[in-house]
Amino acid sequence: MESIQAVRGMNDILPDQVGWWQEVENAAREVLENFGYREIRTPVLEKLELFARSIGESTDIVEKEMYAFEDRNGERLALRPEATASIVRSYVQHGLHADSAVRKLYEIGPMFRHERPQKGRYRQFHQIDAEVFGIDSPMIDAEMMHMLRVFLDRIGISGVVLNINTLGCPECRKTYREILKDFLTAKGDQFCPDCLRRRETNPLRVFDCKVERCQALLESAPMLIDHIDEECRAHFDAVKDYLEKLGTRYVVNPRIVRGLDYYMRTTFEVITDRLGSQNAIGGGGRYNGLVRDLGGADVPAVGFAIGMERLIMLLQQEQSEKVRMPRFFVAGLGEQPRAAAFLLVQQLRGLGLEAEMDYEGRSLKSQMRRADKSGARYVIILGEDEMSRREIQLRDMQTKTQRILPLDNVEDELKQLRD
């Protein structure tokens, strides 16, 4: 019978890969919690309206990429394409601002976008997402980017550049939208049909266009950063100043407009030159109006998301394999020794030492082959002779040396071999 394949663009993370994922997740949790963030876990399925209202009706994500459908009750739902909207929904729904004016939250999990799959771009992908509610100060924008850098340093990623920009406030944007529209109109139909449509619906989106000709035409476009008001400029200057004080290097890139409507003032992206066209590792920004737009109080907020697949691809380029291996392999030869090996394996695990065995009672030769393949550092051999003398043979696979230990009270000796 023909076998069933996974859905296109959705990947299994196999055991020989999962070590990378665990390492990245563990480091993220440690760094985020050190900066005062607490974990939140929201459902992967939400009401479609949540994303339409927050990300924006005329964005690529909502227009083209959402996994949206009606459930059996005719309710319109969508798999989350990103985490911010869900976290804001949860924050408002549970009145999280009530017991603490400031909330720092993070979420790690899968996101879904119906994009054309290619290297570094999938239909199910994973993000580490961090959000802060209740702080308007530019200090927190800078701290977030600094934290991102600490995290990347921690897992050993180098050669990425922090690009920052400001989108001003909705007022600045209103003025700028008209200036940009005039520019686009002057260039007429030299732009692609998508951009011509964007000119009418959401002109700022033209900067996201992947068509080279459009990008070339935009070289001479007026920039939002040159049309922001005094307050927004002061906020941006302060962000840059704090980044400098923290020693976090950045470049100002006026083209970082991000693909979502809710951003204002600070936006940023972490970019690498090592992954081809899918060059963004993560990004984020400030979204002060969103909590209010989703029915909450007027709470300022800022957040970012990092893509884990791209992060791990980078790590794999820089480091060698990371396969998890048991510390011990216990080989029991014969009926009785195998039962003793079974108990010894449980005993080792009880001590927090990872141990494996051959459950099927194969020959010494094939058990040694399995032990070797498992990558275990130590092999314990238990045969009939050893059993009668109440001994074990302990073989160090690295140094190729062997010694004999008494079977009773062997725990103390083995505990020494923890690392």
Ligand code: AMP
């Ligand atoms: P965004 O909110 O779209 O900027 O996404 C934040 C990060 O998530 C990006 O910088 C990527 O690292 C990652 N990401 C977004 N979309 C995808 C995708 N389709 N496949 C893999 N990673 C993605």
